[in-house]
Amino acid sequence: MSAATAIPVADCTWPWQGFPIRYQKAGTTGAPMLLIHGFGASSDHWRKNIPVLAETHQVYAIDLIGFGKSVKPFPGDPVTYTFETWGQLVVDFCRDVIGEATFLVGNSIGCIVALQAAIMEPAQVRGVAMLDCSLRLLHDRKRSTLPWYRGAPTPFFQKLLGIRPLGHFFFSRLARPKFIRNVLKQAYGREEAVTDELVDILIGPSKDEGAADVFLAFVRYSQGPIAEDLLPKLQCPALFIWGADDPWEPVELGREYANYPAVEDFIVLEGVGHCPQDEAPELVNPILQKWAVAH
Template identity: 25%
Template sequence: MDPTVPMQSETEADSISWWGWWPSWRPTSMSLLKSTEAKILSCIRNDLWSRFVTLANQERIWTLTVTNKTTRKPVETACPTAPKKTPLVMVHGFGGGVGLWIRNLDALSCSRPVYAFDLLGFGRSSRPSFPTDAALAEEQFVNSIEMWRESVGLDNMILLGHSLGGYLATSYAIQHPSRVSHLILVDPWGFPERLPPGVETPDIQGPEVVKRPTLPRWVKAVALVLSLFNPLAVIRAAGPWGPGLVNRFRPDFKRKFEDLFDDDTMTKYIYHCNAQTPSGEAGFRAMSESIGWAKRPMLQRVPLLPPTMPLTMLYGAQSWVDSSSGEKMVQIRGKATTRIVMVDDASHHVYADRPDVFNKVVQNICNLVD
């Protein structure tokens, strides 16, 4: 077997078995993902340490550590007893990887170490099989984050998660509250409960709530069909046309980073991240009713978070994620520990659309911690 051709998950392999030969046409490999990511990370100006962190179960998590090269040595030599700053740990969303933080890593590492890692089953991390049970799939993700923390040797952290990463970060904070100094959720996925057909979402009063337009029927129909497969199966099934599909359907990724790259670097990165074995993708499918809804809505478990744990939620004003979940969290937890920040002119990828605002908000949160 060609080593550059990733194996399919059992469910996906069954769904495209009649194509037989087509998946072998995929113009991807872990080597191509590595080289594309290296081009992205070459933009980082601070000290970068990238490596695989081996977990207790021998799975590997691809990890970046970024530190400020202009302050690291003076702190170590002139003031060796100075207290270390709480590190910021960044968890990407569905289908992403560490390269998507390229607009944020330098700015956020100016005063403290920043860690970013590829979730288990995504990017360059190990791609094991996941249970089909939602709770067990979530547990596997969260356990891998805790094993990663133990392997890296962090006592506590400021934990930031985007989209799916926000869902998993919240689950982690519930199970390991002593390790989280501040929880930052960026357009988090999987919080609201899915209402029965025909039931309207109740109005929630609050200045921070932004109502989203109702999805057209054709979008709902497409989502229903896609729910029968892993969410990004079409990219892999398209073989040599896969990169073109990403360019066509996600041109925004090129625009968001066009001042850094004048070519298709970012869309190639997205393609190579998701043209490999759909491991984490299968885990996500196990946890979701459809792409937009979680089988185990996180709002049901928000009361399990320690009431004193500071929590900040950032939403893009033009995002498809409904910010009313944030207002519900404020109602559940109280305004003393829960804050909502709306970012104008930003979509779901707040950190890339408005990196200036995103970085400033996150830096201010970090400075409040220490």
């Protein structure tokens, strides 16, 4: 609950294909929004946005299967950790839980999930807002354009991580508060936003059974769609918000997405890094509210 708005946020569970999926919900009026987190995060990464957006909208935030407080099945049959899987999860959530066409708001890989869902079921999606969309620079097709000395090590590293004991050891070295804090300080333009609370939010789910295998499955996933595949097929309006200081997804590359017909605006936030919703919610929330109300 936000002290500023006093709008309660409900923590809920939804059974999807027999798997418990965690989501949060707030607000009772206005068009619905579904907030979709990035890799390694959860719906709690939107804690600074949910109560404020709920002043004008019905707001939902989901933990994708494999992340947050949602279940983390072993990769394979029946769950593969691909954008097609997450896209279907989002489509089903919009239909079965929300019950009407929804604005999708994503961060990082959550943007690709949102685009995938919008392509799969256009009638379920009113618009897509993307915050620092993942460029998927390690995708097979993109890596093939790099000089050999930059692209060649990635498959070798991915193959090593496929050795399960080695992969689990690697994950255990990463899933430590000090390491997570250092990574966040690199990714965030506003270092003061890297708090103990944020570190706890990200590291908590890493202790769950299956977390390491999900992490390794995605790190080794260099196929599937990229934004360049999906944007030309998009039938709803799109908005891009981008942190100018994002070291992972350079804004200079992201600007190319503004050229697609569905993209209405490309907004750059100075001094902000990879997670604008958490670093600069006072800037992001009004932009999202104004955009959604206009549609």
